[in-house]
Amino acid sequence: MASNKGRAFFALSGYHFNPDDVTHILGIEPTSTNAAGMGGSSGKPVISSWEISTDTISEEVDLYKLTEIILKQLEPVKEQILQVCKSHNLSPRMGVVLTLSTDKDDNCPDVGFGGRLVKFLAEIGAFINIDYKISDRI
Numbered sequence: 001m002a003s004n005k006g007r008a009f010f011a012l013s014g015y016h017f018n019p020d021d022v023t024h025i026l027g028i029e030p031t032s033t034n035a036a037g038m039g040g041s042s043g044k045p046v047i048s049s050w051e052i053s054t055d056t057i058s059e060e061v062d063l064y065k066l067t068e069i070i071l072k073q074l075e076p077v078k079e080q081i082l083q084v085c086k087s088h089n090l091s092p093r094m095g096v097v098l099t100l101s102t103d104k105d106d107n108c109p110d111v112g113f114g115g116r117l118v119k120f121l122a123e124i125g126a127f128i129n130i131d132y133k134i135s136d137r138i
Helices: 019-026 063-088 115-124
Strands: 005-015 032-034 047-053 091-100 127-134
Touching: 005 063, 019 032, 019 047, 019 063, 047 063, 063 091, 063 115, 091 115
Parallel strands: 091 127
Antiparallel strands: 005 047, 005 091, 032 047
């Protein structure tokens, strides 16, 4: 059977912005970007995004530890995050992606967020997103 898998990420998303601007302002190399909405029209806006992410892990998924990895990268640039969100009208988001095992003997990962992370996310006006699915049987 497939085991639990998980990763954590932080994303900034919005309309009509160049993700390279965010990289320049924050000084953090993103894991992924999407510039689809950079030159979009106002009639059919498309969202662009800038994201940093942990690797997807499958051994003892601990979301507290995964989000801590992301938080350590973000805390030193909190003011720059606030600045880029305001100047580019971006929406900040902390997320976790979980694939849950169907094996009844596999541990269920804890899904939660530490107080320091919650405080940080509140200070930058971020929301939390949890995506999950059930793993396919092998």
